[in-house]
Amino acid sequence: MTNQKELWDAEYLSKGLPTSYRNEPSRGALVLVEFLKRKNIPISGKLLDLGCGAGRNGVYFARLGFEVYGMDNSENALQQFRERIEASGMHDRIKLFGKSISERFPFPDRYFDIEFDGIAFCHLTENKDREIFKKELLRVLKHSGYFLSYVLAKDYGNISKLQDENGIYTNSVNKTMGKLYSEGELIEFFSPEFECISSENIKKEEVIHGEKFLGSLIVAIFQKK
Numbered sequence: 001m002t003n004q005k006e007l008w009d010a011e012y013l014s015k016g017l018p019t020s021y022r023n024e025p026s027r028g029a030l031v032l033v034e035f036l037k038r039k040n041i042p043i044s045g046k047l048l049d050l051g052c053g054a055g056r057n058g059v060y061f062a063r064l065g066f067e068v069y070g071m072d073n074s075e076n077a078l079q080q081f082r083e084r085i086e087a088s089g090m091h092d093r094i095k096l097f098g099k100s101i102s103e104r105f106p107f108p109d110r111y112f113d114i115e116f117d118g119i120a121f122c123h124l125t126e127n128k129d130r131e132i133f134k135k136e137l138l139r140v141l142k143h144s145g146y147f148l149s150y151v152l153a154k155d156y157g158n159i160s161k162l163q164d165e166n167g168i169y170t171n172s173v174n175k176t177m178g179k180l181y182s183e184g185e186l187i188e189f190f191s192p193e194f195e196c197i198s199s200e201n202i203k204k205e206e207v208i209h210g211e212k213f214l215g216s217l218i219v220a221i222f223q224k225k
């Protein structure tokens, strides 16, 4: 199997996916901030942006007042994130870590107030990697801290027809792999260690590699028990 990190590096050069070229924060990031505001939870403290990519969400979170820690193993993504930090002047609010999200996270226990996964967890196709991710999420999150996961759903446009019986697919253009989720499957995976506070299936029109289709994503907010 080709190395996924190399495929993501190539993706950030060709910029075929919206996550590789968009400047606006993702819907998942907006849902997280709306949730925190509604609950009167401070928009401050340490936020871990898992699979942060080129930084569209990280810069948004930093501008709002978070101290952002971005983790991604694509060097090209992080280079583009550095350029965004430079352009936005958010140097003292964002730190970047070139690390895999399926290995031990380089942070102490109970370090973060909030954890954000913007379509990164769903690219872990091996169960052992997902289990390490969950274990590390729990370890570095403060007691009662919040975690938002934003993943591609089973009926996601053109990708749905590529999945096998476990939801695993290979993107036909850039060859990156991922797993499609049902709402129930996502919630079950993070239970019982996390309590699901809310979940929603978001449908939106997408244009990827010139093809227009209906995207379907799940956004779920969890609280560490």
Ligand SMILES: C[S@@+](CC[C@H](N)C(=O)[O-])C[C@H]1O[C@@H](n2cnc3c(N)ncnc32)[C@H](O)[C@@H]1O
Pocket (backbone or CB within 6 Å): 004, 008, 019, 020, 026, 050, 051, 052, 053, 054, 055, 056, 057, 071, 072, 073, 074, 077, 099, 100, 101, 102, 117, 118, 119, 120, 123, 124
């Ligand atoms: C669809 S992109 C999303 C990027 C960003 N969160 C956003 O919303 O713009 C998925 C990201 O996950 C990263 N990724 C995939 N597998 C990873 C792993 N094992 N460790 C760290 N990052 C990973 C990729 O490099 C890529 O930046």
